[in-house]
Amino acid sequence: MRLGERIWHALDSRLNLQPLVQFAKEKSVPRHRHDWMYYFGGLTLFFFGVQVITGILLLLYYRPTAEAAFESVQFIMSRVPFGWLIRSIHSWSANLMIAAAFVHMFTVFFSGAYVKPRELTWWTGAALLLLALGFGFSGYLLPWNELAFFATRVGTDMVSKVPLVGDWLLKVLRGGEDVTGATLTRFFGIHVAILPMLTSLLILLHLALIQRQGMHEPQEKPPLPPRPFFPNFVLRELMVWLVGLAALAALAAFFPWELGKKADPFAPAPAGIKPEWYFLFMFETLKLLPAKIFGLDGEVVGLAAFTAGGLFWFLAPLWDRKRARGEKSLFALLVGWGVLLYILSFTALSYLGVFQ
Amino acid sequence: MTRLLSLAALACAALALAAPPPRTVGAPGKPAQDQCTLCHRELEEARLRQPALLAAEDVHHRQGITCAGCHGGDPAATEPEVAMDPSKGFVGKIPPQKVPEVCAACHSDTSFMLRYDPNIPTDQLAQYRTSKHGLGLAKGDQRVATCASCHGAHGILPASDARSPVYPSRIVETCARCHADRSLMAQYGIPGNEIEDYQQSVHYQALTVKNDLSAPTCNDCHGAHGATPPGVSSVSNVCGTCHLTQREAFDLSPHKDAFATMEQPACEACHSNHKVVPPQDQWIGVEEGQVCGTCHSAGDPGAEAAEKIRHALLETVQRSEAVRQRVERAEQRGMLMDEALVKLEEAHQALVLARNDVHTVDPARVQARTEEAQMVLAKAEADAAAAEEELAFRHRGLKVSLLVILLAVVALGLKIRELEKQS
Numbered sequence: 001m002r003l004g005e006r007i008w009h010a011l012d013s014r015l016n017l018q019p020l021v022q023f024a025k026e027k028s029v030p031r032h033r034h035d036w037m038y039y040f041g042g043l044t045l046f047f048f049g050v051q052v053i054t055g056i057l058l059l060l061y062y063r064p065t066a067e068a069a070f071e072s073v074q075f076i077m078s079r080v081p082f083g084w085l086i087r088s089i090h091s092w093s094a095n096l097m098i099a100a101a102f103v104h105m106f107t108v109f110f111s112g113a114y115v116k117p118r119e120l121t122w123w124t125g126a127a128l129l130l131l132a133l134g135f136g137f138s139g140y141l142l143p144w145n146e147l148a149f150f151a152t153r154v155g156t157d158m159v160s161k162v163p164l165v166g167d168w169l170l171k172v173l174r175g176g177e178d179v180t181g182a183t184l185t186r187f188f189g190i191h192v193a194i195l196p197m198l199t200s201l202l203i204l205l206h207l208a209l210i211q212r213q214g215m216h217e218p219q220e221k222p223p224l225p226p227r228p229f230f231p232n233f234v235l236r237e238l239m240v241w242l243v244g245l246a247a248l249a250a251l252a253a254f255f256p257w258e259l260g261k262k263a264d265p266f267a268p269a270p271a272g273i274k275p276e277w278y279f280l281f282m283f284e285t286l287k288l289l290p291a292k293i294f295g296l297d298g299e300v301v302g303l304a305a306f307t308a309g310g311l312f313w314f315l316a317p318l319w320d321r322k323r324a325r326g327e328k329s330l331f332a333l334l335v336g337w338g339v340l341l342y343i344l345s346f347t348a349l350s351y352l353g354v355f356q
Numbered sequence: 357m358t359r360l361l362s363l364a365a366l367a368c369a370a371l372a373l374a375a376p377p378p379r380t381v382g383a384p385g386k387p388a389q390d391q392c393t394l395c396h397r398e399l400e401e402a403r404l405r406q407p408a409l410l411a412a413e414d415v416h417h418r419q420g421i422t423c424a425g426c427h428g429g430d431p432a433a434t435e436p437e438v439a440m441d442p443s444k445g446f447v448g449k450i451p452p453q454k455v456p457e458v459c460a461a462c463h464s465d466t467s468f469m470l471r472y473d474p475n476i477p478t479d480q481l482a483q484y485r486t487s488k489h490g491l492g493l494a495k496g497d498q499r500v501a502t503c504a505s506c507h508g509a510h511g512i513l514p515a516s517d518a519r520s521p522v523y524p525s526r527i528v529e530t531c532a533r534c535h536a537d538r539s540l541m542a543q544y545g546i547p548g549n550e551i552e553d554y555q556q557s558v559h560y561q562a563l564t565v566k567n568d569l570s571a572p573t574c575n576d577c578h579g580a581h582g583a584t585p586p587g588v589s590s591v592s593n594v595c596g597t598c599h600l601t602q603r604e605a606f607d608l609s610p611h612k613d614a615f616a617t618m619e620q621p622a623c624e625a626c627h628s629n630h631k632v633v634p635p636q637d638q639w640i641g642v643e644e645g646q647v648c649g650t651c652h653s654a655g656d657p658g659a660e661a662a663e664k665i666r667h668a669l670l671e672t673v674q675r676s677e678a679v680r681q682r683v684e685r686a687e688q689r690g691m692l693m694d695e696a697l698v699k700l701e702e703a704h705q706a707l708v709l710a711r712n713d714v715h716t717v718d719p720a721r722v723q724a725r726t727e728e729a730q731m732v733l734a735k736a737e738a739d740a741a742a743a744e745e746e747l748a749f750r751h752r753g754l755k756v757s758l759l760v761i762l763l764a765v766v767a768l769g770l771k772i773r774e775l776e777k778q779s
Contacts, residue, residue, distance in 0.1 A: 078692030084750060087690075232775060239768045246761040253754030256747070259690040 027229035032218040035227075037107035039240040040100050041210075045203070046241045047097035050248070051135075054090040055192065062142070064188035066181030069144035070262040077259060084256075091257040092248055098136055098278050100244075101129050102343075109316065109336050112323040113216035119317035121213070124206040126314050131199045136276055138191040144184060149263030150273045152187075153179045158286075161300045180265070219326070274350070281346035282306055284355045313339065380431055382420025384471050387412075390422035390431035391439060410511030419472060426450065426458055453493055455502040456484055483582035490582075499540070501583075506530050522580075525563055527573045528554060553631035572598065591629075592622035599623075605715035625650065637673060640666040640714065664719035668726040669710060675730065676703055679737045686743035696739035703729040703736065 012018055029038065061080055063072040076083035105125065108114055114122035141152045156179065160170040175182030227233055275283050285306075289298035312319075313335075322329035349355060382388050388411075396408030411417040422431040428445030430438055440446045450458050460481035462468050469476045484490040484503075492500035506522055513520035521530040528551060534540060538548035554560055554574070562571035577594050578584060586594045592612075596603030606612060606622060615622050626647040627635065642649035642659040652658035680700055687693040710725030 074687075074690065074692050077690035084690060085754075228779070232772065232779070235768060235772050235775070239765055239772065242761055242765045242768065246758055246765060249754050249758040249761055253751055253758060256689060256750070258688055260688060 024230045025228075028226035029215050029229055029233050030217040031224040031227050034107075034111075037111065038215065039237060040104035040107060042237045043240055043244050044097055044100040044104055046244050047093045047100055048199070048203070050093040051090065051097060052196070054086045054093065055196075057086045058090055059192060064142070064185050066144060066184055066263075069142060069184060070259075073143045074259060085252065088252040088257045089248055092251045092255075094136055094139060095277070096244065096247060096251075098129075098132050101132050102278070105129055106336065106340055108216075110333070111216060111218055112320070112329070112332065114317045115320060115324040116317065117213060118209070118216060121206060121209040122317055123314065124202050124209065128199065128202050128206060131195055131202065133278060135191065135195050135199075136278060138187040138195065140276055141179075141184060141187045142191065143259060144263050145260035146263050146267070146270060147260055147273065149179060149265065150269045151275050152183070153269075154273060154283075155275055155279070156183070158299070158303065161297065161303055163300065178265070272356070277347055277351075280350045281343045284346050284350045287355060309339075380422050380424040382422070384419050386420050388417045388420050388422040388431075390424065391434055392423040392427075392429075392431055393417075395434075395436070395439075407510040413513065414511050415514050416512060421462075425462075452498045452502050452504075453496070455504050456481055456490070456493070459503045480581040483579065487579070487581065487583045488585075501534065505534075522575075524569045524571075524573055525567070527575055528560065528563075531574045550630045553628070557630060557632040558634045559632055591624050595623040595627075601712050602715050605712055609715060609717045611717060635711075637666060637669040637711075640669070658717075661717055661719050665714055665717070665722045668719070668723045669707070669714070672703075672707055672710070672726040672729050672733070675733050676700070676707065679703075679733050679740060682740035682744070683736060686740055686747070689747055691743040691747065693739065693743060696736040696743075699732050699736035699739070703732040706732065 008017075058076065061072055061076045061083065063069060073087065076087055078084070080086075108122065108125065137152075137155060141148045156170060156173050159173055160166040162169055171177065173183070173186070174180070175186045274280065286299050286302045289302045291298050293301040316332070316335075317324075320329055320332045323332060393408040393411045396404055399405045399408075407423070411423070416425065417423075423429075424431040424446075427450070428447050429440050430444050433439040438444075440448070464478050464481045466478045469478050480503075485494070489500040489502070493502065508521060515522045517523060518525075520526065532551040535546070536548065536551040541548035559572045562568040563573060575583065576597075577586060592603055592606060602623075612622070614620075615625065621629070626639070639645075639647045640662050642652050642654055642662060646662075648658060648662040652662065683693050683696045683700060687697075706725050706729035710722050710729065713721040713725055716722075
């Protein structure tokens with residue numbers, strides 16, 4: 001008996017793994033014309049895994065204080081063997097993870113996969129996207145460079161617009177009146193402890209729900225035969241992950257993530273301060289709003305509208321009755337395209353400098 | 357008779373320079389209590405009310421010296437006739453020619469001034485008498501500045517108070533009250549553009565933009581109480597008070613004797629007097645707009661030396677700028693360039709010393725400094741090149757990895773295709 005088989009038998013005799021293998025052999029996933037859409041959830045998970053590994057490696061050298069943060073990242077990029085690679089991959093993977101999560105969310109929305117019985121999967125997914133944005137926002141400040149510092153100052157300032165508790169929330173978030181070393185330490189704690197813990201729990205729940213309920217089956221006429229989970233789907237997923245890895249390597253090679261200048265809280269804010277791309281549509285919209293709308297602060301109205309819009313999107317399984325009955329919903333389709341076009345156009349126009 | 361007159365004059369002078377009578381002066385550190393301010397602040401005529409209102413801030417009044425300390429009279433009397441009785445020494449408005457003596461009555465009295473500050477100077481009157489202002493006043497010119505012209509008459513603030521007209525950053529506007537008046541200055545043979553020129557100078561910039569209170573203003577070169585233009589021979593001494601190393605270098609140069617012979621003011625010949633703008637390396641030379649051309653012309657040894665000096669400086673500056681850009685670019689791309697930045701700073705220091713040695717007008721000395729800078733710059737450049745090579749290596753490595761990953765993707769794709777064909 002070969003060594004591999006012997007190990008398998010030893011494990012199987014103790015853990016009774018045969019039913020699991022049988023389960024994997026029998027498991028299948030649905031197929032349809034656009035089944036590329038199935039891979040973006042897995043791809044998001046892959047990038048999250050990359051973030052966890054590279055994040056842990058960065059933690060070995062990173063120092064979360066205003067005095068040492070920038071220098072420690074500089075040290076990682078210059079003196080630590082392959083530190084530059086780890087940091088560049090961490091930065092790019094963060095962006096790709098959020099991009100993959102957005103694509104995943106829209107594919108789920110357009111395929112109507114969120115309706116009963118998968119409401120909880122949709123809601124946990126939406127919460128995971130919010131956590132991913134939280135990761136992006138808190139991680140952006142950590143290198144303590146000029147752009148990150150001022151973008152965080154602008155970003156956290158939005159919180160102060162929340163009626164009644166805005167000022168208190170701002171102080172809690174910043175750890176004081178302004179963005180300082182206290183903010184950095186706070187963001188670090190959120191980035192490496194609170195968010196990973198919540199995200200891991202929610203991912204487990206999200207995956208458990210998918211496993212329990214199976215993937216959403218689209219209405220195909222004529223129906224396509226399902227695809228075996230193992231090895232066909234797994235190998236396809238692996239290929240997508242490799243493409244993700246190739247995208248990471250390409251971005252790190254052709255657009256190495258730069259460090260910029262160290263933040264100087266006393267320097268004037270440089271021109272053209274912008275948040276990360278995934279916040280741009282909100283940032284530009286708030287900038288376009290007039291100072292006063294119906295006698296209320298324009299930004300407050302804008303933030304209230306975003307909150308209401310986000311809640312409406314989140315509650316899609318409750319208002320989309322047509323899809324729940326298995327019918328086509330023109331309203332849901334219009335909402336989906338409207339939101340997608342709005343986000344894409346505002347982000348693109350911001351990069352083209354139309355709003356300046 | 358002559359003897360008697362002389363004795364009377366001496367007595368008067370002694371009286372004029374004597375400290376005020378004790379009844380007009382309270383304890384130091386305690387604000388003066390007098391009837392003068394109580395009545396005058398209620399008067400309707402602004403000219404008479406204003407001094408009483410200013411008294412609360414006045415440095416003298418706050419130190420217990422009443423109005424009578426300067427104006428005479430009885431500060432405790434409630435009746436105007438008694439308070440302002442000429443027999444009690446009341447003099448009312450003090451004429452300009454008397455102002456220096458009135459102030460000096462206390463300010464030249466060392467033992468009196470000791471009560472307020474053990475280190476306070478008491479030679480202001482002596483200095484004033486040597487100044488252009490003091491000499492003019494002695495000749496009966498009442499338009500010249502006296503103590504009150506600069507310090508104010510009432511509400512006098514210490515010079516250390518930022519609101520005082522003699523606070524460093526405000527001195528220029530105080531002097532400008534007269535010296536920017538071209539028609540008034542023309543009567544004294546002064547062009548009247550001095551203030552305008554000074555306001556374009558590096559000194560004024562340092563004082564007003566950088567808030568560097570040690571930067572020179574009018575009184576730092578001309579003197580405060582003994583204000584007078586520095587003579588041609590003393591210009592380098594005046595500038596050298598702060599610019600020590602430049603002065604030492606200049607003293608080593610052949611210009612020192614040549615300028616003295618030609619009666620040219622030293623520093624001013626190239627840097628101007630009031631309009632001292634930041635010096636440029638391009639100034640060196642005999643072409644149009646270059647300062648050496650004032651005395652030298654193309655082909656003479658001075659012009660050749662200037663050419664060598666300018667070339668050495670500009671070459672070093674250019675290289676320094678190019679290396680700095682490479683180092684900063686590498687740093688922005690995430691490389692740790694601390695050592696290269698230290699070397700750039702060293703090169704900058706050597707360049708500063710080279711510019712200082714320009715005052716020796718010795719090309720060999722300047723070139724020795726610039727070569728030192730070039731050597732350090734070469735090391736910083738090597739650091740930048742190494743960082744760039746490391747970045748390029750990373751770039752190549754990632755491209756190779758990308759290729760390997762893409763090959764794996766293709767292989768996996770083929771495998772999947774084969775698998776699905778079979779099933």
